[in-house]
Amino acid sequence: MTIICSGQLRNSRIAIEDSYCAGLIVSQSCELAEDDAVELDDSASLAHGFTISQDSAVKVLLDSMTGRRFIGNCRQNDVEFCARVNESTIVPVVSAYGEDSDIRFVSSMRSSTDAIVADLAS
Structure with missing residues (x-):
């Protein structure tokens, strides 16, 4: 699995919220x-170590x-909302880029193996 963090656009620097989320x-x-062995590269180890050393996702995000x-x-309420972990079963999926791009929102029902997929027009 590869996790790509976008960082800060203006100065090409790391964004702490990206590292926290990656962790x-x-x-x-x-x-x-x-029990399966998981091999982490140095970046993943750093992100993981940082994340587990923090007491509060809200504090990390608000202090960034x-x-x-x-x-x-x-917009503090937006940050507090985004700091909630495992609150949603909806995941956005980008299926293509450019003119033919499409974003699908996939929702997995926790009580069922069925999935609901909603497509958005690009």
Whole structure:
């Protein structure tokens, strides 16, 4: 599995919220793998280590440069909402790029193996 973090667009620097989220994905993946060996490269190990060393996702996100910008724009509630982990079963999937691009939202029902797929017009 490859996790790509976009970072900060203006100055091509790491974004702490990206690293935190990547660490959450790594942590959840390791838990799901249970006894299976999971090999992490250095970047994944750093993200994972950072994430598990934090007490609060909300604090990490609010203290980040992006979080401070959201607070300055009176959008703290948005950051707090985004800090909620495993709250949604809906996952956006980009199926193509360019003119033929499409975003699908896939929702897996927790009580069933059935999935609901909703397509959006590009």
